[in-house]
Amino acid sequence: MEKVSIKTHSRSEFIDITQAVSEIVQKSETREGMCYVYIPHTTAGVTINENADPSVRKDILNKLDNIVPWNGNYTHGEGNSAAHIKSTLVGSSVSIPISEGRLIRGIWQGIYFCEFDGPRNREVFIQIIKG
Amino acid sequence: MEKVSIKTHSRSEFIDITQAVSEIVQKSETREGMCYVYIPHTTAGVTINENADPSVRKDILNKLDNIVPWNGNYTHGEGNSAAHIKSTLVGSSVSIPISEGRLIRGIWQGIYFCEFDGPRNREVFIQIIKG
Amino acid sequence: MEKVSIKTHSRSEFIDITQAVSEIVQKSETREGMCYVYIPHTTAGVTINENADPSVRKDILNKLDNIVPWNGNYTHGEGNSAAHIKSTLVGSSVSIPISEGRLIRGIWQGIYFCEFDGPRNREVFIQIIKG
Numbered sequence: 001m002e003k004v005s006i007k008t009h010s011r012s013e014f015i016d017i018t019q020a021v022s023e024i025v026q027k028s029e030t031r032e033g034m035c036y037v038y039i040p041h042t043t044a045g046v047t048i049n050e051n052a053d054p055s056v057r058k059d060i061l062n063k064l065d066n067i068v069p070w071n072g073n074y075t076h077g078e079g080n081s082a083a084h085i086k087s088t089l090v091g092s093s094v095s096i097p098i099s100e101g102r103l104i105r106g107i108w109q110g111i112y113f114c115e116f117d118g119p120r121n122r123e124v125f126i127q128i129i130k131g
Numbered sequence: 132m133e134k135v136s137i138k139t140h141s142r143s144e145f146i147d148i149t150q151a152v153s154e155i156v157q158k159s160e161t162r163e164g165m166c167y168v169y170i171p172h173t174t175a176g177v178t179i180n181e182n183a184d185p186s187v188r189k190d191i192l193n194k195l196d197n198i199v200p201w202n203g204n205y206t207h208g209e210g211n212s213a214a215h216i217k218s219t220l221v222g223s224s225v226s227i228p229i230s231e232g233r234l235i236r237g238i239w240q241g242i243y244f245c246e247f248d249g250p251r252n253r254e255v256f257i258q259i260i261k262g
Numbered sequence: 263m264e265k266v267s268i269k270t271h272s273r274s275e276f277i278d279i280t281q282a283v284s285e286i287v288q289k290s291e292t293r294e295g296m297c298y299v300y301i302p303h304t305t306a307g308v309t310i311n312e313n314a315d316p317s318v319r320k321d322i323l324n325k326l327d328n329i330v331p332w333n334g335n336y337t338h339g340e341g342n343s344a345a346h347i348k349s350t351l352v353g354s355s356v357s358i359p360i361s362e363g364r365l366i367r368g369i370w371q372g373i374y375f376c377e378f379d380g381p382r383n384r385e386v387f388i389q390i391i392k393g
Contacts, residue, residue, distance in 0.1 A: 001294065001361040032132065034167060034260055036296060038359050040368030042312040047219045050173040059205045059212040060219050067198060067329060074321045081321040088309045088322050092371075093357050095224045097169050097258040099132040104256060106171030109223075125366060127359040129296055129393045131260045163263065165298060165391055178350045181304040190336045190343040191350050198329060226355045228300050228389040230263040235387060237302030240354075262391045 002126045008118035012065065014047075014057040015113040017124060018105075021096075024126050025103045033098045033131040040125060043083035043117035045090035051110030064089070064116075083117035090114050098128070133257045139249035143196065145178075145188040146244040148255060149236075152227075155257050156234045164229045164262040171256060174214035174248035176221035182241030195220070195247075214248035221245055229259070264388045270380035274327065276309075276319040277375040279386055280367075283358075286388050287365045295360045295393040302387060305345035305379035307352035313372030326351070326378075345379035352376050360390070 002024045006015055017037070025035050039046050050056040064086050074081035094111065097104040105111075113124060133155045137146055148168070156166050170177050181187040195217050205212035225242065228235040236242075244255060264286045268277055279299070287297050301308050312318040326348050336343035356373065359366040367373075375386060 001359050001366065032258075034165075034258060034296075036357055036359060038357070038366070040366070040371060042310070042318075042368065042370050048173070048223045049215055049219055053207055053209070055206040055208070056173075056212060056215050059207050060216050062204070063199060063212075063216045068325060073324070075317040076315055076321050077317065078315070081318060081325075084311055084318045085322050085325045088311055089220060089351060091222060091353060092310045095167055095169070095226055095357055097132050097167060097256055099256075099258070104132065104169070104171070106173065108173050109171060125359055125361075127294075127296060127361070127393065129260055129391055131258065163389075165296075165389060179304070179354045180346055180350055184338055184340070186337040186339065187304075187343065187346050190338050191347050193335070194330060194343075194347045220351060222353060226298055226300070226357055228263050228298060228387055230387075230389070235263065235300070235302070237304065239304050240302060260391055262389065 004124040006122050008115035008120055011118055012061050013115040013118055016110050017113050018110045021111055022103050025098055028128045030098045030128055030130050031101050034129045035096045035098055036127045037094050038125040039092045040123055042087055043080055045087045045092055045114040046094050047090050047112050047114055048094055048109050050108050080117045086116045135255040137253050139246040139251055142249050143192045144246040147241050148244050149241045152242055153234050156229055159259045161229045161259055161261050162232050165260045166227045166229055167258045168225045169256040170223045171254055173218055174211055176218045176223055176245040177225050178221050178243050178245055179225055179240050181239050183239055211248045217247045266386040268384050270377035270382055273380055274323050275377040275380055278372050279375050280372045283373050284365050287360055290390045292360045292390055292392050293363050296391045297358045297360055298389045299356050300387040301354045302385055304349055305342055307349045307354055307376040308356050309352050309374050309376055310356055310371050312370050342379045348378045
């Protein structure tokens with residue numbers, strides 16, 4: 001298993017980790033298999049979405065804030081329940097096929113670490129299974 | 132890795148791909164393992180839900196439209212931000228166990244390609260890992 | 263593949279299955295690989311979230327009820343559309359890395375079976391792939 005460290009800069013933020021994941025897949029010399037990106041945090045997530053126009057990520061973050069506002073009728077004393085809820089809605093892992101030696105993504109797909117309670121130092125775990 | 136091509140007919144639609152996925156699992160002659168269904172698009176997703184009463188899928192699509200309306204306060208110029216947001220909420224892959232030579236699903240579970248910005252020609256990637 | 267049976271006690275409830283999953287991983291004597299937790303039901307799900315303060319789970323369940331109320335403008339005759347919708351939003355599987363012989367989780371992460379239409383007898387399927 002490989003680990004990638006990242007540093008986030010805002011409360012809510014998408015950080016592109018596509019390149020880091022692709023490089024780990026290449027170094028593994030896997031022809032066919034699966035690549036798993038796992039987030040070991042409960043106030044963050046990971047998603048796959050458009051890598052071209054950054055306004056897409058902005059719209060996703062805005063809508064998540066709209067569905068799950070930071071200030072709400074929450075009971076958790078730390079005050080970051082919204083981040084925990086977003087983590088469950090978005091998910092803490094993505095699974096991406098590896099085929100013919102490379103990570104198989106759609107042409108518009110990037111892999112994004114989703115910070116929901118930053119800024120923080122975060123980790124991403126990457127596990128590869130050969131098929 | 133196998134690919135399945137599908138054609139969608141509406142903006143929002145669930146298309147049953149259970150049979151196509153099951154056949155690929157059977158052809159692979161896998162006794163124990165995992166089957167991954169991966170969507171290489173950023174305005175679509177994949178989910179597992181009830182295969183009996185079609186009103187369940189209708190209610191899911193309606194509620195998603197209600198949470199993420201097509202017309203909203205979005206910045207992305209293409210006008211399909213709602214589809215990108217639904218893709219992140221629903222997810223772009225499902226992972227299903229294979230055991231004793233067959234895809235293990237609950238009796239009421241079907242696998243659905245989720246179109247959020249159709250009609251379009253779409254692809255579904257299926258990767259199998261033997262355990 | 264291993265199966266774990268659980269009994270839920272309310273309509274909406276998070277049940278901690280971390281210990282059961284960890285034990286199955288340990289018994290499998292896997293050094294490197296992946297562990298999949300799969301829910302064969304369409305009115306339940308599985309998520310990873312905070313294992314310390316139980317108010318976090320309460321806030322997640324409350325917000326899900328707020329986004330997807332039990333009584334709504336649904337067409338499905340059984341009356342449990344809200345549970346089906348939550349199942350699609352939360353997801354029916356989680357994928358967790360195994361490394362150096364143990365399930366790799368963040369220190370605050372627990373694995374929770376998410377009941378959305380209980381009380382019922384439920385099953386959880388656990389598949390392990392060695393890497």
